[in-house]
Amino acid sequence: MPDHLIPVMAGHLVRADPGFMSTIELPEYAPVPQSATGPALNEHGYYVGRVERNLYWVTDGGYQAAFLTTADGVVLFDAPPTIGHNLQRAIDEIAAANGVPNKVTHLVYSHHHADHIGASSLFGPDVVRIGHAETKRLLARTGDPARPAPDLTFDTKHALEVGGETVNLAWHGSNHTPDNIYIHLPGHETLMLIDVVVPGWASFAAFNVNVDVPGSIAAPDNALDYPWKHFIGGHLGRLGTRDDLTLHQHYLADIVDNVRTALATVDPMPFYARYGDNVWAAVKAYLDTASAQAAAPVVEKYSGVLGAADVFITSTVFVILESLRLDLGEGLYIHP
Numbered sequence: 005m006p007d008h009l010i011p012v013m014a015g016h017l018v019r020a021d022p023g024f025m026s027t028i029e030l031p032e033y034a035p036v037p038q039s040a041t042g043p044a045l046n047e048h049g050y051y052v053g054r055v056e057r058n059l060y061w062v063t064d065g066g067y068q069a070a071f072l073t074t075a076d077g078v079v080l081f082d083a084p085p086t087i088g089h090n091l092q093r094a095i096d097e098i099a100a101a102n103g104v105p106n107k108v109t110h111l112v113y114s115h116h117h118a119d120h121i122g123a124s125s126l127f128g129p130d131v132v133r134i135g136h137a138e139t140k141r142l143l144a145r146t147g148d149p150a151r152p153a154p155d156l157t158f159d160t161k162h163a164l165e166v167g168g169e170t171v172n173l174a175w176h177g178s179n180h181t182p183d184n185i186y187i188h189l190p191g192h193e194t195l196m197l198i199d200v201v202v203p204g205w206a207s208f209a210a211f212n213v214n215v216d217v218p219g220s221i222a223a224p225d226n227a228l229d230y231p232w233k234h235f236i237g238g239h240l241g242r243l244g245t246r247d248d249l250t251l252h253q254h255y256l257a258d259i260v261d262n263v264r265t266a267l268a269t270v271d272p273m274p275f276y277a278r279y280g281d282n283v284w285a286a287v288k289a290y291l292d293t294a295s296a297q298a299a300a301p302v303v304e305k306y307s308g309v310l311g312a313a314d315v316f317i318t319s320t321v322f323v324i325l326e327s328l329r330l331d332l333g334e335g336l337y338i339h340p
């Protein structure tokens with residue numbers, strides 16, 4: 005983000021450079037409901053709170069990580085670079101208050117994306133890094149020194165035991181990425197699943213930039229199959245509940261229903277007639293029109309219910325529309 009733009013909430017930007025800002029027009033959005041917001045950050049720019057017993061979560065208001073303090077050391081779950089050095093500050097704060105070790109001995113990777121584990125190298129070479137086998141393959145492909153490959157990998161499940169605590173790691177197929185895992189802490193009634201459901205908020209752009217749309221639509225079902233009360237989704241300022249996942253499922257079901265209606269009712273022919281040999285222009289105009297038609301009722305229903313229901317909806321609807329066509333084969337025509 006250029007430093008002349010200061011983010012406030014919900015996409016509003018305040019002007020730091022009147023000359024620059026007077027040249028562009030920024031859209032207005034619906035206010036973010038109180039239910040989407042979380043606790044205030046401290047003077048370092050983070051909040052750390054207890055999830056349950058010795059499990060804690062950390063946020064910078066945009067990203068989330070978690071850590072488990074034990075008599076044998078700290079297990080850290082993800083290391084987002086935006087939280088960066090505040091991860092160890094948060095751990096130090098909690099460890100000092102409880103008289104337990106502050107040394108991170110294990111670092112669990114939810115998936116390979118740099119925005120969630122790009123501060124991994126801050127914890128040095130002596131940490132045991134754990135992740136899915138595909139995470140190791142994907143990290144080997146890029147060789148980013150900020151994200152050392154996991155030392156310990158698994159294919160379907162792994163029970164991590166540290167200091168008398170158990171963390172169940174599982175892979176149930178691809179969703180947001182091919183390697184995204186479910187992190188279940190049965191002794192803390194907590195499930196961590198990153199970049200699938202953003203509690204209190206509509207999805208980020210292009211349906212959370214998911215590479216596998218059917219897998220991402222199915223993932224909340226897998227998540228709800230586990231017993232838990234607290235959900236760590238990886239983004240924005242608060243933890244989630246089972247109700248947040250159910251609401252997300254209703255939101256997706258409404259998008260899918262409205263996309264099906266748009267595919268069945270928006271006639272592509274006038275767009276081809278208008279643009280002639282510029283086929284891309286015709287296709288774009290058709291898809292934009294169908295996406296806008298599908299998005300409108302979703303925005304109306306979820307404004308005031310989910311934060312930013314009107315911000316990324318068009319790109320999310322487009323990705324789901326294409327998945328219905330390409331993954332599920334809906335709305336396609338066989339030439340007679």
Ligand SMILES: [Zn+2]
Nearest residue numbers: 115117180199
């Ligand atoms: Zn991701």
